[in-house]
Amino acid sequence: MLENITTAPPDAILGLTEAFRQDPRPNKINLGAGVFKDEHGATPILASVKAAETAILAEARTKAYMPIAGDPAYRQLVQEMVLGAEHPALRARRVRTAHTPGGTAALRVGADFLKKACPQAAVWLSRPTWANHRGVFSAAGFAVREYAYYNHAARSLDFEGLKTALRAVPSGDIVVLHACCHNPTGVDLTAEQWAELAALAAGRAWLPFVDFAYQGYGQGLEEDRLGVLALAQACPEMLIASSFSKNFGLYQDRAGALTLLASGAAAADAAFSNVEIAIRVNYSNPPAHGALIVTRILTDPALRRQWRGELDAMRTHITGARQRFVAALRAHGVPGDFSFIARQQGMFSFSGLGAAQVQFLREHKGIYMVGDGRINVAGITAANLEYLCQSIAEALS
Ligand SMILES: Cc1ncc(COP(=O)(O)O)c(C=O)c1O
The missing domain is CATH 3.90.1150.10 (Aspartate Aminotransferase, domain 1)
Structure with a gap:
């Protein structure tokens, strides 16, 4: 065979x-x-990672399984990092987060979930994009299309081309966006352009799936939320794939998260139950170590x-x-x-x-x-x- x-x-x-x-x-x-x-x-x-790791190892008492969606403390910290602790969607209890093995698994779990939620949708990727985007969404069974992003001659964002392409995306399709530090071009949207794009997403009713692999590498941890916040304000639903490979240097420990925003608490619960099934059939539950480090660092002020x-x-x-x-x-x-x-x-x-x-x-x-x-x-x-x-x-x- x-x-x-x-x-x-x-x-x-x-x-x-x-x-x-x-x-x-x-x-x-x-x-x-x-x-x-x-x-x-x-x-x-990172010295902060080494210190957290040392403390975790000294205190560790069990290697029992993590919950399917990971540790609740970690999941809450991720939401606060991605959206800000005071975000209205958190207060409205319409945000759910799953701990995933890195940003790649967040994308794949999100893709598997979406294939179940909207099987007819196509997925739109920027041209160019990180090569694995096509691999992940194709592997989940999606037809993959592209929208204009980069003007090679001007070596800058082709914002007019991007808007023209995304205006033509059918309602109900999925658009993958890079929150900051676009890979591979390094070219990002300005605040005004994000606001325009968010209005377009809401008007056309396609679903934003934001890849947030470099939070803190652009302008700063809070500043890099610009695009995510603009989309969260305009659109009732979105997905966000976080990676802590780069900003915590946890590449081999595979710490990431999938966050979903739904229109209300009940819809969020229903959607999230399907995210958990996507996790269960892929890798059952996440590896603990990287997430324990992130949790320790974010909860210890020093x-x-x-x-x-x-x-x-x-x-x-x-x-x-x-x-x-x-x-x-x-x-x-x-x-x-x-x-x-x-x-x-x-x-x-x-x-x-x-x-x-x-x-x-x-x-x-x-x-x-x-x-x-x-x-x-x-x-x-x-x-x-x-x-x-x-x-x-x-x-x-
Ligand atoms: C744009 C983008 N998304 C996702 C990832 C995946 O990150 P991870 O290593 O956490 O799976 C990367 C890593 O290079 C990336 O560049």
Whole structure:
């Protein structure tokens, strides 16, 4: 039975990490997967996480199962982080949250739930988007369509194209939006654009499914809620997939959450009972460790302060890396205006490098980036900046 199956292609992003690992060149650079790196190119455990983890391990008394939807304290903390503790939807008791293994499982559980709730709907993704969005929603059985997002020539948001596309989305379809730090472009909507988009969503009655994988990496923890809050004000129903992989650095511990807003408390309960079934048949109940860390940090005032400082430092480091990169490209006489890189938000930048240049950099220089020219800006360090810019200059000449 297993002899006739053909080999699947490697994952576009994680496959790159594997190829990088096997590359023997000492000056190789990995600008592929979205993992934060400090000025030494390391992905350290946050000090707040280490402290929380130590306390949790000392106090742990059981490995009994978590509830299907996870620990209630964690779920409430997530709601407060995503919407703000005073949000009217929380007071109206029409918000439900499930702890999921990372943001990917939040997307998949949400997708499975929606396939049951609205089986005829199509799912709309930005063009371009994180490659796994198509994989997740297709695997859940959805037809996947695209809406315009990025203007390659202007290296900016194609807001007119986006509105035209989303005005044509049929009522009852599902639109996936990036809350902030759009992956892969780094280009986000302004407050005015979010307000317009939210009005459009409400008017057309499509369902927003917001991917919130980088809360705190854009402008700040509260500031990055902009889009979520605009949509929550305009639309009675929405889904939000949170990931704590980046903002707590918990990549391998798989901490995330699916939050749903329904029109009222009873509708929220009914919907959530189906979310729990989607979880039960997928992985039964979530892994505890990452969520225990998040809960500990968010409920301990000193740890929370420490974590906020560490999160701010990660964001500032990336902003600095963007500016240093733009200046160094200019200093190396690399043709073109790269100032747009400093205006983008989050870990990623659409560098504008084409497939041939990406391939040249990988084969001849040991510099790895995603095929569409997406680079993880956090991978640029003082030690590799010179080599990177020289190599890009060569690739472009
Ligand atoms: C846009 C986007 N959504 C979701 C995820 C998934 O995050 P997690 O690792 O928590 O599953 C990522 C991770 O890279 C991402 O970039």
